[in-house]
Amino acid sequence: MPEGITEQAEVVQSLWNGSWIAALATGAVVWGLILWSVAFHRKRKNSQELPPQVRYNLPIEMLYTIVPLIMVSVLFFFTARDQDYLNEMSGTPDVKVKVEAFQWSWRFTSETGGKKAEVVGVPADNYEQGPQLVLPVGKTIEFDLVSPDVIHSFWVPAFKFKRDVIPGVDNKFQVKTLDKPGVYAGRCAELCGVDHSRMLFNVKLVPQAEFDQYIATQAGAQ
Known part of the structure; x- marks a missing residue:
């Protein structure tokens, strides 16, 4: 599996x-x-x-009934515990990102400190050509997923987590990015039409100062 770039990814890796x-x-x-x-x-x-x-053989029958129940219960406990953690929402995220998935690309609208930056993509042949979502390291990011057409799925393998983007459904989650600057691939993970395979994007993690400059530049250009 790819190296995780969020605190939540480490929890998913541990459960896996x-x-x-x-x-x-x-x-x-x-x-x-x-x-x-x-x-x-x-x-x-x-x-x-x-x-x-x-x-x-009553003892053996009890054994192969009770032991699987214990195993399933233990697995359920750890799964439910980690699922609750992954679904936790902070009331004050550092950055809010509205993710609009459409056939067949993405629109990312980032908001922080009253400033917004919007990036709109087109179908791409590789993730470097897709729209780039810039995020700061070491911060809590909230994603709000929306779709105007069909079901998509927002997937960044380095998050070790994906979430469906369903028309008419309010779907949000948060991650805490780690201090791992770099560019990471992302894609749609739900078959959504003829150009599904070209619905690519990338996430770029940068230091806070570089992110602030990016937001200021994008906000000033819009």
Whole structure:
């Protein structure tokens, strides 16, 4: 997976790693039990006798009922905990970004300190050619997702998180960016028509001073 650039991405990565470890451990136990059954409870080649036939075994039945319930409950707990964290909304984000997804590009309107900057894109062949969303490092960013036509999905792989953009649905989320300046790819992750594959953009993380200059320049030009 790509390197995360938000605090929320680190939480998603931790949940992902834990889920894989739990899945592999469960798989190892299941594979071991299958191999044990094959080795010790198979019909012998030169014997007409069947292996011991067991119809009921209450302790084992309780075990394979209770253990999966415990496993699912633990996974549910960590998933619900992290989901609540990912959906938390601060009342005072540092930057608000209205994300308008349309066939087949993006309009980003950033607002901070009473100033706005708007960027509108067109279908692109690679993410460098798409519209660029400039954000400051180390700040809380609120995204407000809207669509005037069909369902899209706002996805920045480095966020390790995506959110659908649904017409008529108020869909917001926040992230806290890390101190990792750079340019990161983004795209629509929901099939939305003929040019879906060209619905690309990029996110540029910059120091606060550079972001302030960018906002001032864009606001003055509009």
